[in-house]
Amino acid sequence: MSHDVRIGTSGWAYPEWRGGFYPKGLAQKRELEYLAGQVNSIELNGTFYSLRRPSDYRSWHSRTPDDFVFAAKGPMLVTHRKRLVDTESALKTFFDSGPLELGTKLGPILWQLPPSLPFDPGVFEAFLSTLTQWPHRNAIEPRHASFRNSDFFALLRKYGVASVIADTAGRFPRFDEQTADFAYVRLHGHEELYASDYSDELLDVWARTIRGWSGDVYVYFDNTMRGAAPRNALSLSRRLGLNVPLHHGV
Template sequence: MCYGVATALTGYPSDMIRIGTSGWRYPEWRDGFYRGVPQRLWLSHLASRVGSIEINSSFYRLQPPEYYRKWAAQTPPDFVFAVKGPKLVTHVKRLRHVDDALRTFLASLSLGAKQGPLLWQLPPSLRFDAGLVQDFLAVLPPGRHAFEPRHESFRTDAYFDLLRAHNVAHVVSDAPTFPCIDAVTADFAYLRLHGHDELYISSYSDEQLGEWARKIHDWDRDTYVYFDNTMQGAATTNAETLARLLGSPIPSHM
């Protein structure tokens, strides 16, 4: 577990925290969160309730620039997207010889001012290799990047030191199937909540969310939080509850 002391908080500067969900196109939400909302308006509906969303489709296939422009146009002026890096880079090439793939992906991004961090999720079988990580970090462009390893071997100062040297955030991940490595390595923090008991399913209790709120408060820096417990619709409710606990019940654009 990565939890600290359970405490509900108020008065935290809301402009430092972006809370949202990992993706938005879930048929499971149709009869709940999206009840009565046409599918073409799902993104704008969710963006009216949260401050950020992770784009996941970029992980599976290259997205055309016009898609990013369309998504940006459907969200409020101060909205921010995080974008998941392609599995071609992280899972197929496993961070090796990625120059061309990385260049193609970066050229596709067309979010403008709504571009937030790039998320690099590693496969569970990828062990920590200092030289490999160093080489990959060295080719990343300027901007905010977040690294989500899923192997216990990354729980080492050598890994944390590399991220700090490049101001790259380690992703604190809560899930039952891969390690929760609690470390803040950049001038911003990145948290993914995948479901504590059942991966992508289980809802977080108010007590658990209070514990995460305390941790976010103690980090005392810009923080991006994404709920990935999407399969039964808990993500949206949990996101709104965590925002209230942190004293930011609704986005500033509401």
Template sequence: MGTSGWRYPSWRGDFYPAGLRQRDELAYLARELNGVELNGSFYSLQRPSSYTSWAEQVPDDFVFAVKGGRFITHMRRLAEAQPALANFFASGVLALGAKLGPVLWQLPASLPFDEQLLGDFFALLPRTTEAAGELATLHDAKLTEERSLTTPLVSAPIRHALEPRHDSFNSLEARDLLQRNDIAMVISDSAGTWPTFDVVTADLVYVRLHGDTELYRSGYSPAALDHWAARARGWADEGLDVHVYFDNDARGHAPHDARALLGLLRQGQEHPR
């Protein structure tokens, strides 16, 4: 249970206590929640030293979901993605060790369902840290030795979630493809901005809450939080691994909503992420 990112000026003096040092914000968040989406990795390749630092600031049971690079999803549009994937996994993702959670692939709204394209992309995705390390060894010269990490710190599975934003993904063909490849279809709540694909396609359930009534800007009412708590409990009761991240950060609602939802779930003895 967490937020999409943690470094927002509007949270300072609100969610974060006044006077809290910026470098202590992640550690503070990790005392209140049990997961976060790393979204800086969407905009650019990060450094192994950054991933190492983030992992060191949080408890052992904290999880980082890592957002795949937009160069892969929005610029390459998933085509011929192996070189960019090698760079992405070599950039330090493996430095998270046991705290590495799902990898999120957010697609542009202009990208329709293409079974061949998606199938080829899914075939390239590493499903273990060892496979990610092998892929990372193929990185190009953009990543120097000090800016790359190809040796996994732990042996663990890597799971993937896909957030499409095109209506054509509302099909049996799309659902079946994700199920066959054990990819979670993101359940996205965006105040009607993008379609919601409310299906479970893997043993991972990945929910992104972008705003209850206004994209990025509105908070979630107590009734809405009760609704999502009930859904998360239901998925957890089915033995599914549930991750929920709030992305309604424009007015600072995300961390408060995440903390409230986590509190509701803990009352029911459930602990989805």
């Protein structure tokens, strides 16, 4: 594959992973280093719930390999409270809080929309237009069926934004359109949301699908509740022949 493929998990600090994926006795403060030694990317999901400090981003940068990449989940203030309306101030506050401190390790910004938010072309284009003040890769994960609309995909293409391909055990609509020069995939669980393991057969299907895409690919396993996410990320990475370092810094 000539394109850059990044595979990892959504977050890393989960009690369910301790004593299973994380070796017994591993200090919690070393969990990021342990995971980053085995996958080549992680999706920051804590950034959705609250603003972090620039020092947090600098710490994450310093504790991961040189060629590591983080995706960052945009704040719920923008997506769930403001519902994409009048977002300039909130976006400035988010970008000023430190994500750009990651430098070349910052991958796409993920914007996960609430299931109650329908597609409004005017609101959506105003949001995408505001985002252009911070030139960066962005990915949108809608969860309302009204986004299955040619105008939505046309706007994403106009602004170079990826439509997230999300496997949600059928809970939310799945959108498979590729709208940017990169693809963004979130695997929340095929049978049970945030929990179920991905079978070898399903991982084989995803590996074949990813090989068929052009452009960079970002894949994050969010089936974190029972510890399947890191195992699945490693299994998919092996299928795609990704060369990731082992146990960096641990």
